[in-house]
Amino acid sequence: MHLVMAALLGVALYREHATVEALEGERLRTQARVVDENLIRQLEGAGNALTGLGADLRGFDVVFDEAPLTAKLQLLTSAMPGISSMLVLDAEGTIVASTREGLVGKNFHQREYFEAPRRGNDPASLYVSPPFTTSLGTYVIVLSRAVLNEQGRFVGVVTATLDPGYFSVVLGSVLYAPDMRTTLVHGDGKVFLDLPTDAATLGRDLSTSTTIFSRHQRSGELTSLAQGWSMASGDERMYAMRNLDQRRLRLSRPLVVSVSREVGAIYGPWRSRAWQMSLLLAGLVLVSDLALWLSQRRRSLLEAVDAAVARERQLGTERVELALRGADLGLWDLHVPSDRFTVNTRERTMLGYDADEYLPQGVAWRELIHPDDRAMVAAAILPHLKGQAESYRCEHRMRHSDGHHIWLSTRAMIVERGSKGEAIRIIGTHLDITERKQAEQQNARNEERLSLALEGSSLALFDWDLVSGDIFHSAQAAAMRGDPAIETTTPAVEQQRFVHPEDLPGLISRLKDALTGATELYSAEFRQRRNNGGWVWVRAQGRVVQRDASGRALRLAGTYADVNDRKIAESRLRRLAEFDTLTGLPNRALFHDRLQQAMARANRGGPMALLFLDVDRFKDINDTLGHEAGDKLLKVFAIRMQAAVRESDTVARLAGDEFTIILEGLRDAADARMLAGKMVETLRQPIELGGQSVEVTASIGVTLCIPGEGDDAALLRRADAALYEAKRRGRNGYFLDDEEKVGGVTVSVDASTPADPVAVDHD
Numbered sequence: 001m002h003l004v005m006a007a008l009l010g011v012a013l014y015r016e017h018a019t020v021e022a023l024e025g026e027r028l029r030t031q032a033r034v035v036d037e038n039l040i041r042q043l044e045g046a047g048n049a050l051t052g053l054g055a056d057l058r059g060f061d062v063v064f065d066e067a068p069l070t071a072k073l074q075l076l077t078s079a080m081p082g083i084s085s086m087l088v089l090d091a092e093g094t095i096v097a098s099t100r101e102g103l104v105g106k107n108f109h110q111r112e113y114f115e116a117p118r119r120g121n122d123p124a125s126l127y128v129s130p131p132f133t134t135s136l137g138t139y140v141i142v143l144s145r146a147v148l149n150e151q152g153r154f155v156g157v158v159t160a161t162l163d164p165g166y167f168s169v170v171l172g173s174v175l176y177a178p179d180m181r182t183t184l185v186h187g188d189g190k191v192f193l194d195l196p197t198d199a200a201t202l203g204r205d206l207s208t209s210t211t212i213f214s215r216h217q218r219s220g221e222l223t224s225l226a227q228g229w230s231m232a233s234g235d236e237r238m239y240a241m242r243n244l245d246q247r248r249l250r251l252s253r254p255l256v257v258s259v260s261r262e263v264g265a266i267y268g269p270w271r272s273r274a275w276q277m278s279l280l281l282a283g284l285v286l287v288s289d290l291a292l293w294l295s296q297r298r299r300s301l302l303e304a305v306d307a308a309v310a311r312e313r314q315l316g317t318e319r320v321e322l323a324l325r326g327a328d329l330g331l332w333d334l335h336v337p338s339d340r341f342t343v344n345t346r347e348r349t350m351l352g353y354d355a356d357e358y359l360p361q362g363v364a365w366r367e368l369i370h371p372d373d374r375a376m377v378a379a380a381i382l383p384h385l386k387g388q389a390e391s392y393r394c395e396h397r398m399r400h401s402d403g404h405h406i407w408l409s410t411r412a413m414i415v416e417r418g419s420k421g422e423a424i425r426i427i428g429t430h431l432d433i434t435e436r437k438q439a440e441q442q443n444a445r446n447e448e449r450l451s452l453a454l455e456g457s458s459l460a461l462f463d464w465d466l467v468s469g470d471i472f473h474s475a476q477a478a479a480m481r482g483d484p485a486i487e488t489t490t491p492a493v494e495q496q497r498f499v500h501p502e503d504l505p506g507l508i509s510r511l512k513d514a515l516t517g518a519t520e521l522y523s524a525e526f527r528q529r530r531n532n533g534g535w536v537w538v539r540a541q542g543r544v545v546q547r548d549a550s551g552r553a554l555r556l557a558g559t560y561a562d563v564n565d566r567k568i569a570e571s572r573l574r575r576l577a578e579f580d581t582l583t584g585l586p587n588r589a590l591f592h593d594r595l596q597q598a599m600a601r602a603n604r605g606g607p608m609a610l611l612f613l614d615v616d617r618f619k620d621i622n623d624t625l626g627h628e629a630g631d632k633l634l635k636v637f638a639i640r641m642q643a644a645v646r647e648s649d650t651v652a653r654l655a656g657d658e659f660t661i662i663l664e665g666l667r668d669a670a671d672a673r674m675l676a677g678k679m680v681e682t683l684r685q686p687i688e689l690g691g692q693s694v695e696v697t698a699s700i701g702v703t704l705c706i707p708g709e710g711d712d713a714a715l716l717r718r719a720d721a722a723l724y725e726a727k728r729r730g731r732n733g734y735f736l737d738d739e740e741k742v743g744g745v746t747v748s749v750d751a752s753t754p755a756d757p758v759a760v761d762h763d
Contacts, residue, residue: 009281013274017267021238024266025225028240031174032223032259035182036242038170039257042082043143043249045469046160047126049076049083050145052493053158054123057088057147066104068501069097071508076493078515079466084140084163088147089114090156116252117146117157127252131192131203139164139202141192164193171195171257179262181233185213187253204231213256216241227263236263330430336423341365350408350432352401370397370405377410384414385423395433407437460560462542464492466515466553471495480538480562482531500527500535507540514544515553522558525567537567580653582631583638591652591660595712598650598662602705608664609672611679612701612719613641615657616731625690633696636687644682645675660719669704669736676702676734684732699726700734 053072073086077099088097093109108114113129120127129142144159171182172195184193189207206213212228216239223242230237237260244255284294330347334340339362345355351368353359360368369377373396380394391413397405412428460477464470469492475485481498499507503526514522522542527535542558578590586594595610602608615621615637622630634657641651641659650662661679666672679700686693701723705715718737726735 005284006281009277013270013277016273017270020267020270024238024261025240028238028259028261029223029225029242031176031182032240032242032257034174035170035184035257035259036244038173039167039184039255040244040249042080042166042170043126043244043251043255045080046083046143046162047145047249048491049080049469049493050126050143050158050160051123052491053088054145054147056493056497057156057158058150066097068504070099070104071505072493072496073097073099075508075511076469079469079492080160081467082163082166083160084138085161087159087161088156089159091118091154093157096156111142113142113144113159114157117144118154120252121146121148121154123148125250125252128186128255130186130188130253131190134161139192141186167193168195168197174259177261177265179265181230181237181258181260183258183260185256185258187217187251187256189213192255201231206231212239212241213258216256230260233262237261238263238266328431330432332428332430334426334428336426339363347430350406350430351398357401368399370399373397381412384412387421392428395437398430406432407434409433458562462540462558462560464556466555469493477560480536480560481528498529500529503527511556514542514556517544517551522556525563536562537564539563583635583653585638585642585659586650586652588652588654591650591654591662592712594650594652595660595662595715598664599705599709599712599715601664603708603710605665607666607668607707608662608705609666609669609675610703610705610715610719611661611663611672611676611734612716612723613659613661613679614699614723614727616697616699616727618657621689621694621696625694629689633687633689637683637698640682640685641679644679660716672702672704673734673736676700676736680732680734697732699723699731701726702734702736704736 053076056072069088073088077083077086085099087095087099087103089108090096092107093111093114094107095103095105098104111129112132113127116127116129117125123146125145127144129144131139131141133139141162142159143162144157146154147156147158149155167184171184171193174180174182175195182193182195183191183201185191185206189205189211191201191204191206194201207217208214211231212226215226215228216224223240225238225240227236227238229235239258239260242257244251244257288294328346330350331344332347333342335342341359341361343359348355348357348359359365366374377394377396381392383389384392391411393409393411395407395409398408399405409431410428411431412426414423414425415427416423416425418424458476460480461472461474462477463472465472470489471492472489473487475487478488479485496504507524507526510519510522510524513519520543522540522544525537525539528538530536539561540558541561542556544553544555545557546555547553578587579585580587598608615633618630618633621633634653637659638651638653641661645651645661645663648664650660652660652662654660663672663675680698683698684695686695688694701719701721703715703718703722709715722735722737725737726733729735
């Protein structure tokens with residue numbers, strides 16, 4: 001008898017031990033999977049960002065442009081939690097762009113995260129460096145990808161550094177017991193993170209053949225469960241180890257998540273119960289001679305157990321009822337053979353029936369379901385009735401006792417089946433979701449109204465998820481670029497390649513102001529590339545619509561408007577307002593603006609000169625050859641004057657045959673004399689007018705800007721006076737008026753000696 005009891009006790013304890021082990025093992029596997037899923041999402045985001053950045057750099061060969069690259073890296077880093085810094089290295093390992101100050105120009109060719117992608121030469125592979133300590137004293141892992149140019153030649157590497165602080169939060173989120181540890185290990189065996197934090201374990205090599213980590217790696221399985229002694233704490237632990245999906249991410253080496261608990265803590269309650277039961281059995285053996293007393297005692301114990309079970313069952317029923325009340329759930333119990341429903345108080349209240357009021361049964365109960373939903377409900381429960389689904393769930397409407405319909409979320413399960421598998425008893429719950437459904441319907445109406453409004457206004461909608469880095473665009477946004485009008489969701493980094501390079505810095509600056517809260521609204525106008533290679537002007541307006549508790553922006557939403565026609569009109573108006581319609585030169589208004597700017601620059605730097613030019617005897621040409629010939633002469637003179645000066649100089653037409661030239665960056669007055677002489681010689685070359693070759697000359701007045709001078713009108717008067725003096729002295733030459741320095745200088749060019757335009761007479 002005692003042997004039988006001991007055997008039964010042993011079997012029971014063994015099964016309980018196996019149950020504890022299985023439950024705890026599954027729980028540890030679940031926590032490891034939670035960490036795995038979080039890390040994969042983060043690594044996918046980082047990998048996509050590196051891929052997009054590498055694609056943007058395919059057009060470069062050796063030299064990268066630091067400023068836009070750095071701005072792009074800073075935008076990516078701020079948009080991706082878990083990434084502390086990003087780098088771009090050229091083919092020699094020299095840093096050309098970095099989110100950390102002071103690194104540009106340094107050479108890291110000896111670093112493994114540069115050398116490995118260079119050797120692999122595969123831009124699709126995401127290289128995971130072993131953990132190492134940076135020059136700033138931070139223990140990190142670096143992700144990197146090779147960058148190939150359009151010919152497939154290696155031109156550099158882009159990297160993203162994982163933030164240990166962020167990943168510590170992820171690992172710490174799964175700790176549910178004080179004896180737990182979570183560890184993130186590189187595929188080579190080095191420990192990257194360990195919680196609770198133990199500085200001695202960081203960097204420890206677990207690749208030796210006797211470790212749990214090595215056994216897991218040799219198994220070749222994605223996940224494994226094992227028990228062994230911890231190198232860090234020295235105690236026996238149960239480990240759940242899981243590899244991040246290396247093929248999905250195309251990692252060069254896997255990352256391994258380890259979640260463990262101390263074996264003593266896991267089996268402590270079981271050992272206590274085993275000890276108690278063993279003592280009980282020993283006591284029974286010791287008093288075996290008191291068989292009658294033992295029998296009575298056993299009977300009393302059994303009765304006590306039955307009472308305890310009954311009490312526990314009652315407590316369980318009460319707990320279920322309390323849980324249902326707390327969750328605001330109605331409970332129903334259907335006995336299928338009798339087609340009779342039993343419900344709790346909440347279910348009655350939900351459907352509008354008092355406690356003593358008759359509740360519809362059978363067919364009448366099912367007729368409470370809205371006629372439009374009955375077929376859907378029958379189709380939803382059928383797979384569960386056939387044993388093809390573990391449970392049944394759906395959302396439908398039921399009629400309230402006062403006649404209106406309410407929306408319910410139904411969850412149900414067959415808890416008893418007959419010998420042939422037919423349902424005997426079904427228990428389910430109802431949750432009133434009427435308010436949620438009404439809100440969804442209102443949202444649908446609002447979205448429809450918004451869609452109609454956008455269609456009517458030709459606006460495009462965008463919604464940027466700053467956590468994932470993806471931007472949703474409405475169909476109109478694609479139509480603006482000349483693409484098929486369909487909704488799209490793409491990574492933000494890919495959108496930068498559609499923005500005109502000249503507009504990108506300003507766009508990024510305005511985005512930063514909106515994301516940081518410096519401005520309430522985001523507003524920017526920029527050129528966007530169309531699929532035919534052209535550009536269209538777009539105005540973007542929006543605001544941050546979601547921030548976290550710390551104020552960090554999570555979502556930015558707004559609209560795009562096509563403002564291309566307005567921009568073209570503005571450009572034309574500006575052209576008409578600032579340029580002469582006959583010659584295409586700046587007019588008097590634009591000339592005065594540029595003269596004031598040039599005088600301000602001259603006060604800070606080198607000297608500048610102003611030339612006032614007049615066509616000699618222009619009226620005679622109009623009178624003899626006609627105004628058409630005069631207009632042609634002015635156009636030719638404008639072309640020749642522009643060709644004779646630098647691009648940085650300004651040639652303008654004031655009125656009639658009067659022109660001005662602003663010369664900047666001169667070394668001294670000699671430069672002004674040289675350019676004036678060159679201009680006189682250039683303009684006197686023969687011109688075809690009215691069917692004949694005509695030689696027309698010009699007179700030029702030259703004056704220098706006096707240091708500290710700010711009156712542009714006075715400077716123009718001096719140049720006009722110098723022009724008058726040049727005409728008085730015989731035309732076809734120039735006169736330099738430099739009253740503060742060398743007095744007046746005149747130069748006359750004899751038409752018969754065009755090769756000697758530099759003879760000067762001092763006055």
